[in-house]
Structures are given as C-alpha cells and as structure tokens.
Amino acid sequence: MLPRTYESQNCSVARTLEVLGDRWTILIVRDAFLGIRRFEDFQRNLGLARNVLADRLGRLVEEGVLERRRYQERPERFEYRLTEKGIDLWPVTVALMHWGDRHYPAEGGSPRVILHRDCGGELTRHLTCAKCGAELGPRDVVTESGPGDRAHPPDRTVASAAA
Amino acid sequence: MLPRTYESQNCSVARTLEVLGDRWTILIVRDAFLGIRRFEDFQRNLGLARNVLADRLGRLVEEGVLERRRYQERPERFEYRLTEKGIDLWPVTVALMHWGDRHYPAEGGSPRVILHRDCGGELTRHLTCAKCGAELGPRDVVTESGPGDRAHPPDRTVASAAA
Numbered sequence: 001m002l003p004r005t006y007e008s009q010n011c012s013v014a015r016t017l018e019v020l021g022d023r024w025t026i027l028i029v030r031d032a033f034l035g036i037r038r039f040e041d042f043q044r045n046l047g048l049a050r051n052v053l054a055d056r057l058g059r060l061v062e063e064g065v066l067e068r069r070r071y072q073e074r075p076e077r078f079e080y081r082l083t084e085k086g087i088d089l090w091p092v093t094v095a096l097m098h099w100g101d102r103h104y105p106a107e108g109g110s111p112r113v114i115l116h117r118d119c120g121g122e123l124t125r126h127l128t129c130a131k132c133g134a135e136l137g138p139r140d141v142v143t144e145s146g147p148g149d150r151a152h153p154p155d156r157t158v159a160s161a162a163a
Numbered sequence: 164m165l166p167r168t169y170e171s172q173n174c175s176v177a178r179t180l181e182v183l184g185d186r187w188t189i190l191i192v193r194d195a196f197l198g199i200r201r202f203e204d205f206q207r208n209l210g211l212a213r214n215v216l217a218d219r220l221g222r223l224v225e226e227g228v229l230e231r232r233r234y235q236e237r238p239e240r241f242e243y244r245l246t247e248k249g250i251d252l253w254p255v256t257v258a259l260m261h262w263g264d265r266h267y268p269a270e271g272g273s274p275r276v277i278l279h280r281d282c283g284g285e286l287t288r289h290l291t292c293a294k295c296g297a298e299l300g301p302r303d304v305v306t307e308s309g310p311g312d313r314a315h316p317p318d319r320t321v322a323s324a325a326a
C-alpha cells in the first residue's frame with residue numbers, strides 16, 4: 001500500500017514533501033527564484049505539458065507558496081510570484097544545488113553561482129558569504145551563470161527573483 | 164511531453180532531483196540520518212510496499228548515496244548506511260525540516276529538534292549552533308524528539324545516524 005500522504009508520519013520533512021510534491025514543483029520554485037513569473041516562461045524553460053504546469057502552479061498558489069497577480073487588464077494576464085512562505089524555500093533550493101554541484105559536476109564547473117550582492121563572495125553551505133562572512137538571505141545575493149553553463153558564457157544575465 | 168530526465172536542463176538542482184527522485188527516496192535518506200539501517204526497519208517506519216522500498220534502496224546504492232553492507236553471515240543479512248556522498252545530503256534534509264516546522268507546525272511544536280552535541284544549542288538555518296555559534300555538520304548534532312512529537316515525550320531516544 002502506498003499512502004498518498006504521510007499523515008501517519010509526524011515529521012516536518014514529510015509535511016514539506018507533501019507540498020513540494022513531485023520534482024516539477026521544486027523546479028518551478030527554482031525558476032521563480034531565478035526571476036521567472038509568467039506561465040509561458042515557466043513552460044518554455046521547463047518544457048513540461050501545459051496542463052501539468054497549470055496544475056502544479058495552482059497547487060503552489062493554494063498552499064501560499066506562490067501568489068497569482070494580474071499584471072495586465074486587456075487581455076487579462078497573470079504572473080506568479082513567490083510569497084514570503086515561498087521565499088523561505090531558498091535554503092532548500094540552495095542545498096539541492098550545492099549537492100548537485102559537488103557530486104554531479106558539470107563540465108567546466110558550476111552552471112550557476114550565487115554571489116553576495118555587496119562584495120561578490122560566493123555563498124557557502126552555511127548560507128554565509130565566503131569572502132566577508134555575512135549571513136545571507138535570498139535578497140542579499142545575485143545568481144549568475146557559472147563556468148559550467150553551456151547556454152551562456154559567464155555573465156550577469158540571470159537576475160535574482162528576490163531582488 | 165514529460166521528459167523523464169532533465170538532461171536538457173544544465174542545472175544542479177535538476178540533477179539532484181534526478182537522483183533523489185520521488186518523495187520516498189528523500190524519506191529514506193531522512194530515516195538513514197535518524198539511524199535506521201535495516202530493510203525491515205525502513206519498511207516499518209515508512210509503511211511502503213516492499214518492492215518499492217527495494218527499488219528505491221537499490222537506486223540509492225547505485226548512485227553511491229547508501230552503501231549495502233553485510234552485517235551477518237548465516238543467514239546473510241545486509242544493512243544500508245549513508246556514504247560520505249549521502250551524508251552530504253544533510254543540509255537538504257535539514258532545510259526541508261526547518262521549512263515544515265515553520266509553515267506546517269505540529270501541535271505543541273517541532274516533532275524533532277536538532278541540537279549541538281557539545282552544548283545543547285539548537286541548529287539554526289545557517290547550520291550553526293544558536294547557543295555557541297559553532298558551524299555544525301551532521302556529526303556534531305543529536306536529533307531528539309521535540310515538543311510536537313506525538314509518539315514520544317521529549318527524550319533523548321532518537322540517535323543520530325552519523326554519530
């Protein structure tokens with residue numbers, strides 16, 4: 001028997017996984033941190049079916065991780081932005097990225113690097129700046145394409161969502 | 164179209180999710196951090212089908228996250244232990260737990276608390292000790308049942324796997 005939820009498990013990891021659900025959901029959150037806000041842009045970046053994307057976005061809105069906001073009236077258009085609860089997922093996405101960087105290194109190095117906005121130091125595993133030692137949050141950093149990025153040469157092209 | 168892998172995505176988050184796969188896999192890793200090593204104990208704790216558990220454990224061994232070790236000869240019995248690569252997933256499980264603790268609080272408080280072995284201070288989001296400020300890793304902490312644990316009153320019953 002495969003329970004769909006983990007209610008019998010009084011565990012915060014299990015509860016979090018109920019919300020984050022499948023892998024697509026975590027990738028949507030990652031994209032939101034990279035500044036993606038519109039349905040078409042999520043769709044293009046993730047390459048997943050529109051109905052699946054709509055379902056996952058709807059779930060994240062229900063759970064209060066994303067907020068759906070109208071940004072245009074005629075025709076009506078909406079965008080999806082991280083709420084404070086969503087921004088709190090930053091340590092999760094950073095931890096996933098650091099583990100992938102270390103154990104499945106891309107050719108040339110990390111595809112993305114997260115740098116302290118003020119001094120350019122790299123983000124450590126302790127969510128501090130490797131250069132100045134400051135404790136960092138998502139609003140203190142910029143995400144840049146790194147040496148292992150196939151699509152772009154290293155450049156300040158990728159903005160931080162929480163900027 | 165739903166690609167099974169994210170090869171087109173040159174991203175360390177996506178690569179990590181290819182390995183961690185579904186939610187069960189992350190819960191198996193969590194259990195390994197809590198000191199669970201034997202098939203029967205994973206099975207009892209997670210309540211998932213034996214064939215699914217066997218598949219997920221096999222995948223984690225293939226990826227080098229867990230190591231399968233014989234601990235008894237007649238009859239042959241094996242246990243599963245985190246490798247160094249597996250222990251490196253500690254920040255991921257901690258970040259998932261912290262988010263659940265904050266946004267889906269259990270009645271009474273956190274089901275589990277992670278404390279600095281030396282001074283008893285709580286683990287912060289920066290993976291430091293709230294009391295003495297030391298930078299902490301999985302070998303520096305003990306996991307205890309917390310005020311929100313329905314199964315056990317707060318007690319030093321849950322050992323740390325990496326001890």
